[in-house]
Amino acid sequence: MSKKWIAFLTAGVIAFSCMTAQAEEPARRSITVTGTSEVTAKSDMATVNVSVETSSPNVKAAVRENANAMTSVKNAVIAAGADASKIETQNYNVYPQQTYDSKGNAKTKEYRCTNTMKIVVNQLSKTGSVMDAAVEAGANRIDSVDFSVSHPEVYKDEALRKATEDAYRKAKIIAAALGRSVVNVISASDDHVNVVPYRMMNVKLAAARAENDAATPIDAGESKMQGQVTVVFEID
Numbered sequence: 001m002s003k004k005w006i007a008f009l010t011a012g013v014i015a016f017s018c019m020t021a022q023a024e025e026p027a028r029r030s031i032t033v034t035g036t037s038e039v040t041a042k043s044d045m046a047t048v049n050v051s052v053e054t055s056s057p058n059v060k061a062a063v064r065e066n067a068n069a070m071t072s073v074k075n076a077v078i079a080a081g082a083d084a085s086k087i088e089t090q091n092y093n094v095y096p097q098q099t100y101d102s103k104g105n106a107k108t109k110e111y112r113c114t115n116t117m118k119i120v121v122n123q124l125s126k127t128g129s130v131m132d133a134a135v136e137a138g139a140n141r142i143d144s145v146d147f148s149v150s151h152p153e154v155y156k157d158e159a160l161r162k163a164t165e166d167a168y169r170k171a172k173i174i175a176a177a178l179g180r181s182v183v184n185v186i187s188a189s190d191d192h193v194n195v196v197p198y199r200m201m202n203v204k205l206a207a208a209r210a211e212n213d214a215a216t217p218i219d220a221g222e223s224k225m226q227g228q229v230t231v232v233f234e235i236d
Contacts, residue, residue, distance in 0.1 A: 029235045030186055031174055035167025037227045039159040043147035043198055043220040046127040049090060050077075050134045051116040051141040055097065059111040063094060066113040069138035073117065076137035081126030082119045091116040116143060122150065128215030147220045148197040156193045159227030164188070167231040175235045184234040191228040198223055 052069045056062040078084045093114045099107045119134070121127045124147070131142060149155065168182070175182050198221035 028186065029180070030232050031171055031235060032230065032232045033167045033170045033174065034191070035163040035165070035170065035227075035229045035231065037159050037162035037166055039155050039162065039225045039227070040222045041149045041152075041155045041225065043149060043223050044124055045148055045150045046121040046124060046130075046218075046220070047144075047146045047148065047197070048119045048121065048127065048131060048134070049116055049143040049145075050119065050131075050139040051091075051114060051143055052139050053112065053114050053141060055110045055112045057108055057110055059094065059096075062111045062113040066115050070115050070117065072137040073134050073139045076133040077119050077130050080130045080133035081121060081123055082130050083122050086118075086120035088118045089115065090118045124218070124220055127220075128218045131216050145200040145218075146197040147200065148195065148223045152195050152223070152225060155223075155225045156195070156227070159193050159225040160190060160229065163227035163229045164231070167229055168233075171231065171233040171235075175233070178235070180235040182233045183236050186232040186234050188229060188231045191230055193228075194226045196224040196226060 050073065052066055052073060054062050054066040054069065056065065074087060077087070091114065095112055097110050097112045099110060101107055119130060121130050127145070131145070135142070167188075171182050200219060200221070
């Protein structure tokens with residue numbers, strides 16, 4: 001028999017042996033669980049969304065008035081302690097608005113201009129002063145005030161660790177109920193870690209600030225980091 005045929009037959013025997021071994025290997029028993037967690041952290045920064053709304057029968061006048069007011073607002077909040085490098089325009093809109101009298105008859109059409117600006121305040125204690133400065137400079141709406149942490153990575157890692165521990169805890173409970181035990185990890189995946197800032201509701205500006213010179217009171221609350229993992233465990 002030629003060396004070529006001997007090599008071919010040898011390779012075939014080895015391949016058949018490997019396939020037989022794989023076929024005889026029993027499937028591993030497994031359970032799949034999802035672990036969740038929530039970690040809270042004291043907020044140390046704020047994000048404020050303020051808007052300037054102007055209207056005029058003349059569209060150019062409405063836009064010009066809005067631009068002037070928003071420039072004043074930007075300068076005022078920076079002077080009050082906002083981070084100048086993190087001020088962003090969130091929304092800008094100009095649209096016609098038809099008004100009507102008490103009898104339903106159309107009145108003169110006006111043009112409304114709305115400009116929303118996001119303001120980041122790194123020093124939490126200055127948040128109230130920044131909000132008041134915005135209103136005094138021309139902002140006529142506080143849309144939202146969100147409080148968060150400046151360095152969430154540490155808390156996100158903790159949320160991920162606790163979610164993994166939760167998955168392992170659940171796996172042991174399920175395995176024990178089945179008369180089994182957890183022996184190994186087959187796979188694990190990080191589903192997500194969500195950062196949930198604390199939102200200040202019912203924002204009330206200090207209308208009487210001129211009387212007591214006090215900034216709008218602020219309740220910073222706590223931010224939340226929510227983790228979730230999915231782990232496949234091998235059981236005996």
